[in-house]
Amino acid sequence: MKSGTPNVRYFESILGTIGNTPLVRLHRVTAGLKGLILAKVESLNPGGSVKDRIGVRIVEEAEQSGRLRPGGTIVESTSGNTGMGLALVASVKGYRMVFTLPDKMSMEKIRLLRAFGAEVIITPTAVPHDSPESYTEVAKRIARETPNAILADQYDNPRNPESHYATTGPEIWDQTAGQITHFICGIGTGGTISGTGKFLKEMNPGIRVIGIDPRGSALREYFYTKKMTPLPKTYKVEGIGQDYVPGVLDFSFIDEVIEADDRESFLMARRLTREEGILAGGSAGTAVAGMLKIASRFAEGDVVVVLLPDTGERYISKIYNDEWMRENGFLTPERITVRYVLDSKSKHPRGVISIDPATSVRIALDTLKQHDISQIPVMEGGRPVGSVHDHDLMMKVIESPALVGAPVRDVMGANFPVVGIDASVEEVLRLMRVKENYAVLVEERGKIDGILNRYDVMEYMGR
Numbered sequence: 484m485k486s487g488t489p490n491v492r493y494f495e496s497i498l499g500t501i502g503n504t505p506l507v508r509l510h511r512v513t514a515g516l517k518g519l520i521l522a523k524v525e526s527l528n529p530g531g532s533v534k535d536r537i538g539v540r541i542v543e544e545a546e547q548s549g550r551l552r553p554g555g556t557i558v559e560s561t562s563g564n565t566g567m568g569l570a571l572v573a574s575v576k577g578y579r580m581v582f583t584l585p586d587k588m589s590m591e592k593i594r595l596l597r598a599f600g601a602e603v604i605i606t607p608t609a610v611p612h613d614s615p616e617s618y619t620e621v622a623k624r625i626a627r628e629t630p631n632a633i634l635a636d637q638y639d640n641p642r643n644p645e646s647h648y649a650t651t652g653p654e655i656w657d658q659t660a661g662q663i664t665h666f667i668c669g670i671g672t673g674g675t676i677s678g679t680g681k682f683l684k685e686m687n688p689g690i691r692v693i694g695i696d697p698r699g700s701a702l703r704e705y706f707y708t709k710k711m712t713p714l715p716k717t718y719k720v721e722g723i724g725q726d727y728v729p730g731v732l733d734f735s736f737i738d739e740v741i742e743a744d745d746r747e748s749f750l751m752a753r754r755l756t757r758e759e760g761i762l763a764g765g766s767a768g769t770a771v772a773g774m775l776k777i778a779s780r781f782a783e784g785d786v787v788v789v790l791l792p793d794t795g796e797r798y799i800s801k802i803y804n805d806e807w808m809r810e811n812g813f814l815t816p817e818r819i820t821v822r823y824v825l826d827s828k829s830k831h832p833r834g835v836i837s838i839d840p841a842t843s844v845r846i847a848l849d850t851l852k853q854h855d856i857s858q859i860p861v862m863e864g865g866r867p868v869g870s871v872h873d874h875d876l877m878m879k880v881i882e883s884p885a886l887v888g889a890p891v892r893d894v895m896g897a898n899f900p901v902v903g904i905d906a907s908v909e910e911v912l913r914l915m916r917v918k919e920n921y922a923v924l925v926e927e928r929g930k931i932d933g934i935l936n937r938y939d940v941m942e943y944m945g946r
């Protein structure tokens with residue numbers, strides 16, 4: 484904060500506003516837990532994430548050591564946030580920037596970096612970190628081949644954890660007046676947890692530092708067994724987890740590592756937003772979901788700090804998009820109802836195509852063909868009176884061709900069962916075990932307004 488002209492308070496540039504993020508008490512997502520549980524809200528940095536802290540320090544060190552000169556280029560492989568942190572510095576100081584991002588990263592992050600004038604190169608996610616196509620290797624090559632360029636190198640650059648040792652750690656210590664008992668934090672490069680953990684442990688070795696790792700990453704297993712799973716699975720949460728141990732990750736400051744999966748992470752991020760008013764990114768959800776797994780250990784008088792790395796605004800098209808959440812199977816309620824399966828149908832979620840009992844068999848067959856469906860309820864006055872199925876109907880016509888002119892009333896099968904929209908999916912599965920129940924009709928407020936056939940139920944089960 485400058486105060487050269489009396490009473491005018493301002494920052495020399497946006498870079499001065501980085502850090503000093505607040506601790507905010509969590510209430511609803513931590514209901515019933517003992518201790519004071521506080522979130523370090525890193526989305527309140529100007530670039531919207533914890534990574535603003537490392538961008539400045541990395542660039543300033545490169546300038547001081549002469550590796551980066553005016554007009555130079557900053558290159559980095561990033562899940563987006565480090566790019567943003569570096570973009571703030573590059574914009575203020577006039578450097579070019581080239582960022583490589585894995586293709587799983589959200590469109591918002593890519594557009595944001597481009598908004599700052601960065602060149603963004605998208606690389607495949609599903610390749611090992613040392614493949615020449617990986618985002619880290621592509622960035623290294625560009626940095627090597629571009630004159631007056633530096634690789635910010637968040638994975639191996641000691642400035643990354645140092646910035647947390649110099650800022651995040653002391654802030655948390657001061658804000659809790661030295662009373663912090665647990666520090667909980669996701670692990671990406673490991674910079675945040677290693678730097679902050681080191682500072683906090685130096686101040687009080689009794690503070691428990693707990694890392695949270697997304698399911699699919701190899702870090703948790705490595706922490707406990709010192710073995711690397713050769714092919715970790717891909718997962719959707721961004722910014723955390725690894726298939727190797729980055730140079731800046733120092734496990735000696737970490738007491739334990741807990742795992743949380745994508746679903747838990749995203750549902751918790753949404754709860755942080757809706758129940759605490761903190762618009763949170765996916766890895767913030769991972770950190771809180773992981774914390775809750777050990778929260779029964781917290782005692783009265785404990786002061787727990789969980790770090791929330793970035794803003795949910797970066798994931799509006801994913802975590803905060805119900806369609807994306809549903810497509811990826813993350814939005815399944817605890818008790819799956821008919822309403823949920825009906826709403827996830829790819830075709831015709833509501834409404835029923837039906838025929839009248841007086842319709843001729845020929846028209847019934849045409850209707851099945853025209854709508855590309857296999858069965859159709861026969862309805863009279865809005866109520867089901869029978870059903871026809873293409874296979875059964877065709878067999879009957881082949882046996883007695885004269886039937887094509889007959890009304891379906893004469894050939895139809897039994898009614899499809901009717902279930903309420905809030906019935907459980909188990910009820911539907913039970914009914915569908917009966918051979919003739921090719922479909923069930925769904926009733927909402929006394930009206931038949933949906934149909935589920937076996938394919939619809941299978942489609943839902945395959946998610």
Ligand SMILES: Cc1ncc(COP(=O)(O)O)c(C=O)c1O
Pocket residue numbers: 534562563564565669670671672673674675676721722723764766767792793
């Ligand atoms: C969204 C998000 N969360 C968490 C992290 C993890 O922080 P660190 O790399 O310091 O371990 C990152 C880092 O890239 C991130 O982008």
